[in-house]
Amino acid sequence: MWSFQRSLIAMVSICSTLLSTPAAQNTAYTSCSGEAKYSPGSSFEANLKLLLNFLSSNATKNNGFYNATAGQGSTEVAYGLSHCRSDFSSDICQTCVSEATKDILTQCPKFKQAVIWYEECFVRYSNRSIVAINNETLGWHFGNPSSVKTDAGFKQVLDSTLSDLVTRASNVTLSHSKFNIRFATESVKYGAQTLYGLAQCTPDLSGNDCGHCLRKAIRFLPQCCDRKQGGRVVLYSCHFRYEVYPFFNIKDSAPSPPSTLSSLQKHKGIYHNETDLSRGGSSKSSGGHMSPLNFS
Numbered sequence: 001m002w003s004f005q006r007s008l009i010a011m012v013s014i015c016s017t018l019l020s021t022p023a024a025q026n027t028a029y030t031s032c033s034g035e036a037k038y039s040p041g042s043s044f045e046a047n048l049k050l051l052l053n054f055l056s057s058n059a060t061k062n063n064g065f066y067n068a069t070a071g072q073g074s075t076e077v078a079y080g081l082s083h084c085r086s087d088f089s090s091d092i093c094q095t096c097v098s099e100a101t102k103d104i105l106t107q108c109p110k111f112k113q114a115v116i117w118y119e120e121c122f123v124r125y126s127n128r129s130i131v132a133i134n135n136e137t138l139g140w141h142f143g144n145p146s147s148v149k150t151d152a153g154f155k156q157v158l159d160s161t162l163s164d165l166v167t168r169a170s171n172v173t174l175s176h177s178k179f180n181i182r183f184a185t186e187s188v189k190y191g192a193q194t195l196y197g198l199a200q201c202t203p204d205l206s207g208n209d210c211g212h213c214l215r216k217a218i219r220f221l222p223q224c225c226d227r228k229q230g231g232r233v234v235l236y237s238c239h240f241r242y243e244v245y246p247f248f249n250i251k252d253s254a255p256s257p258p259s260t261l262s263s264l265q266k267h268k269g270i271y272h273n274e275t276d277l278s279r280g281g282s283s284k285s286s287g288g289h290m291s292p293l294n295f296s
């Protein structure tokens, strides 16, 4: 049973830290929680290590979403999941999850609940079941330091782009797959600028939960990103990002490398929507290849 006081304590004990992992040349956020810690040599520790191994060795299955459980009984079981951003190749997904499953142990030592987020993936574990539960807890948000110079039209374009992303990410259906991919990207040209957006939910959510989660995430915008050229809001079960430069992987010309997640190759067209408002708002769904760009 969770009393109000207990949940307050849990909230206070959540620590969010910014750390950098030289190996991945990447920035990660972590959140470690749970009042009681596990002790060294406990069955929870053994189960957690087993769990992280399962996640790492199965990271690229189901289009980059994997959930697993380690242990039996009621109190020492470790539950976890890993999720890659759907526009990255399975090689990148694998590297990220491998790194994350190592880092989470050093960043959240002895915590019974933790999550570590990278650009390419996140890994989360708990001593309670977490799969198929829409968790709209705020992980972190971050506004691009640059502000929009002239705000004319920007907010309107941003609002409609985000709303379109929510609808599309929530409605993706892949009948052959155990889990739907809940992912959408968008580029909207307006005037001389282009706005790029991406939204994703964990695929264990229903379409409705995904929509609910993303709409909640959007409500955090004023806190991080008012008049900002870019922003990210990450909740436990969903996240979105927008920028005025391309930050996700979509290329029309390059052939897909064999390492690309196979379902994405088959279904690539449905994830990206390209609109040119300066040409009267005509929209088309672009069948771009999802292949890694070189981010530096």
Ligand SMILES: *[C@@H]1O[C@H](CO)[C@@H](O)[C@H](O)[C@H]1NC(C)=O
Binding pocket: 033, 034, 035, 036, 037, 074, 075, 076, 112, 127, 128
């Ligand atoms: C999970 O761990 C917390 C302590 O962090 C404990 O209070 C709770 O009972 C545990 N839940 C389960 C299902 O084991």
Ligand SMILES: *[C@@H]1O[C@H](CO)[C@@H](O)[C@H](O)[C@H]1NC(C)=O
Binding pocket: 054, 055, 057, 058, 067, 068, 069
């Ligand atoms: C994938 O995880 C399962 C349990 O979730 C485990 O039994 C299996 O060994 C893992 N697969 C590989 C290739 O390690």
Ligand SMILES: *[C@@H]1O[C@H](CO)[C@@H](O)[C@H](O)[C@H]1NC(C)=O
Binding pocket: 067, 068, 069, 131, 132
């Ligand atoms: C992942 O979660 C689903 C839905 O709860 C469950 O059916 C499945 O057994 C889980 N997979 C693993 C490897 O634990």
Ligand SMILES: *[C@@H]1O[C@H](CO)[C@@H](O)[C@H](O)[C@H]1NC(C)=O
Binding pocket: 010, 033, 113, 114, 126, 133, 134, 135, 136, 137, 236
């Ligand atoms: C969301 O996850 C956090 C961390 O595991 C947990 O404290 C919280 O109770 C969860 N909320 C829901 C609604 O499951």
Ligand SMILES: *[C@@H]1O[C@H](CO)[C@@H](O)[C@H](O)[C@H]1NC(C)=O
Binding pocket: 160, 161, 164, 168, 188, 273, 274, 275, 283, 284, 285
């Ligand atoms: C693409 O985006 C535009 C602008 O946000 C929207 O009006 C249109 O309905 C979208 N098209 C599809 C296929 O989702």
Ligand SMILES: *[C@@H]1O[C@H](CO)[C@@H](O)[C@H](O)[C@H]1NC(C)=O
Binding pocket: 166, 167, 170, 171, 207, 208, 209, 210, 211, 212
């Ligand atoms: C799915 O799409 C329909 C029609 O475009 C929209 O009304 C609905 O809100 C979308 N679902 C969610 C969960 O956003």
